[in-house]
Amino acid sequence: MVREWIVLALSLGLGAHVALGFLLHGGQDWPTESYGYYGIFFGVFIYVVVQIGRSIWWVMKGNRNTQGS
Numbered sequence: 001m002v003r004e005w006i007v008l009a010l011s012l013g014l015g016a017h018v019a020l021g022f023l024l025h026g027g028q029d030w031p032t033e034s035y036g037y038y039g040i041f042f043g044v045f046i047y048v049v050v051q052i053g054r055s056i057w058w059v060m061k062g063n064r065n066t067q068g069s
Helices: 002-025 032-068
Strands: none
Touching: 002 032
């Protein structure tokens, strides 16, 4: 359970860094007031991608172990 909270916290932090990168390097296309929402959105998106990747890894790892037995 703690591992999931750590993955969520890291994903939200990475999402905030992505939003900050857009703010600093992306120009003035997005309104500055909404970057907090963008940070949360990017963080949740990264979390979902990480969970899908972990699920695929778990399925592939499980399939390899059953084939070798």
